[in-house]
Amino acid sequence: MQQYFVKGKAEELVTITDKDTAKHMFSVMRLAEGDEVVLVFEDGIKRLARVVSSSQQQLEIVQELKDDVELPVQVTIASGFPKGDKLDFVTQKATELGAAGIWAYPADWSVVKWDSKKLAKKVEKLEKIAQGAAEQSKRNRLPDIRLFDKKADFLAQLAAFDKIFIAYEESAKAGEMARLAQELQAVEANQKILFIFGPEGGISPKEIETFEQAGGIPVGLGPRILRTETAPLYALSAVSYAVELTSRPD
Amino acid sequence: MQQYFVKGKAEELVTITDKDTAKHMFSVMRLAEGDEVVLVFEDGIKRLARVVSSSQQQLEIVQELKDDVELPVQVTIASGFPKGDKLDFVTQKATELGAAGIWAYPADWSVVKWDSKKLAKKVEKLEKIAQGAAEQSKRNRLPDIRLFDKKADFLAQLAAFDKIFIAYEESAKAGEMARLAQELQAVEANQKILFIFGPEGGISPKEIETFEQAGGIPVGLGPRILRTETAPLYALSAVSYAVELTSRPD
Structure with a gap:
């Protein structure tokens, strides 16, 4: 219906x-x-x-109606501003996959520069895309869409999360691949989880340091290099698989 | 490099x-x-x-070089012919996510009708997309791209797989959500796994029956309705998470 x-x-x-x-x-x-x-x-x-x-x-x-299809944990994804219309794509797919928040921030290695006027227009567009996707996938909640003008405003939000994961290619290379699964096995219902992704060029070493100081855990998303717009879809699918499809001891 | x-x-x-x-x-x-x-x-x-x-x-x-980033199991995805350019998108993303095969078949409820000439051209285009994505994600193997002219030719391939999963919305509704995880916990290295997806309209009851007779197991991919082009990405991410990121007892 x-x-x-x-x-x-x-x-x-x-x-x-x-x-x-x-x-x-x-x-x-x-x-x-x-x-x-x-x-x-x-x-x-x-x-x-x-x-x-x-x-x-x-x-x-x-x-x-009793139907509730929301993820039992609240997952926000935050992407470094990517090129072109990639955020449109990420917004549609991440909404289908259950994201509670879809954010983006100006990363050190973001190529695009968006002023606050452009950002306001883009938020409006992404909210429409999210609403369409949420209606089609029968969500109970609309995701919170935020595009941060300044990175400091994004960083100020980090303290509100129970867990922060940094999608970091080098973690995949270093073979630290079990970390995400270990952490997800320990999450509890209603916890707030943030996944941070870099733009096309990746997350800068300085950013990694900042995110780690805020409690972020670098994790690999498998051994293959995922594009900036694909990694959030992997992360959301993995969370759903871990908390909705896998029966856990607790 | x-x-x-x-x-x-x-x-x-x-x-x-x-x-x-x-x-x-x-x-x-x-x-x-x-x-x-x-x-x-x-x-x-x-x-x-x-x-x-x-x-x-x-x-x-x-x-x-020793670098091998292939999934330890061989996952083929098979989509009912979807509308428009969705197969282009699925091919790019599924290649990044490690698919060994990217197939499509004329499903009962596929709206598009592609003749064999059109299919041959489309295979060529998808192979180029897959090659670009495989080079960027540093794969060791190119996925096998096949578009079946007749559904019977697709069905004739089913016996070659160790496990067949049918992505079936009704399984999600019925709460049979633990099935995929149970099955994935039992897969062994190098096994051939097939995921079958319907087109926009879904898989017909007759097709479900046929796939089940061939050993297919209906599985849900979480409680949210995923679009036909999103479900394969969830499946591939879930397999990677289960076999590459989760340390298993064996």
């Missing part, structure tokens, strides 16, 4: 005010009185809703 | 005959006498090679 995210709290009678959502519901899908869809408000609970009036874009809530 | 795949067996003196490779080496990278690159022949061994003559496109082998 078609699913839509709606801003705000759930009310018994809902008027769709977001233009894109209203257009998709009543122009594209041509929903009519009595048709049912799933609405997801900011509390993350899916609710079955029935169209009361298509001209007034009104729906009534029928019942709460 | 730049890496190139070369057809055939390794010889002490190598003449580059492939036009695209020669162009990249001597026009794009402007390799000159004495410059070193890594060559990978069909035996999958990386060899350090030194340019002897750029005008004659000749290199000499310096030494064998």
Whole structure:
């Protein structure tokens, strides 16, 4: 069944005010009185809703649904600003794969320079991509999209995480490949996990030092060199496999 | 260091005959006498090679390298023909993630119809994409690319695999999520594993039956609905995580 995210709290009678959502519901899908869809408000609970009036874009809530497909841990990925439209791609795929946050920061070796005006526009675009992907993959939550203007603002966030992993190619080369699995076997429900990725050129030695000082653990993601836009997908899949598919002793 | 795949067996003196490779080496990278690159022949061994003559496109082998980044199991992914250019994307990413084979077949619910002429052209294009991705991710082997004209030809291949997994959305819904992890914990080195994916519309009930009769095991890839081009990336990441990153009792 078609699913839509709606801003705000759930009310018994809902008027769709977001233009894109209203257009998709009543122009594209041509929903009519009595048709049912799933609405997801900011509390993350899916609710079955029935169209009361298509001209007034009104729906009534029928019942709460139990379906919850969120990862049991909250995973944020943070990429060094990559070239071109790679963040669009990362946003769509990372949303499908369950990311709680999709962030990017100006890394030492980022080639692109984005000013705050450009960043604001890009956030808006990525939020739309994330919403589309979250609706299609039936998520309960929209990921938090943040593009940091200054690296210091990104660094100021690190203390909020329970675990920080630094995806570091040299860790793969050094054969430190068991580290991520060891750490993931010890994570607990609802913990906040951050994965930091470099841009195309990688993470600079100075950045590695900074991230490590903030508690970051360098980890390898297998022996093959992954492109900057592929590594986050590996990380999210690995977390899902470790915490959703693997039955653990605890 | 730049890496190139070369057809055939390794010889002490190598003449580059492939036009695209020669162009990249001597026009794009402007390799000159004495410059070193890594060559990978069909035996999958990386060899350090030194340019002897750029005008004659000749290199000499310096030494064998020990570097082997191939997955310890051979994973083939088979997608129902998807829409548009999705196979291009899947080919690039699956190559980075270590796929031994990237196949596609005409599924019951595939929307596109490709005739054999179109398929031959498409294989050629995908092989180029795979070669570029394999060189960048420093693979030892190029994946085997196959697009099956008839589903029967695909089905005839199933007996060659040690394990067949069917990525089936209903398995995720039914909560059968531990199955893949249980099976992956039991795989042995060099086993041949096949993952079968449906096109956008999914795998038909008749196909599920056929794949199951051939020994296929329906598995879920987490509770979120993944697009047809995202599911293979999850599967390959999960296999890498399970067999390369997780230390196992055996």
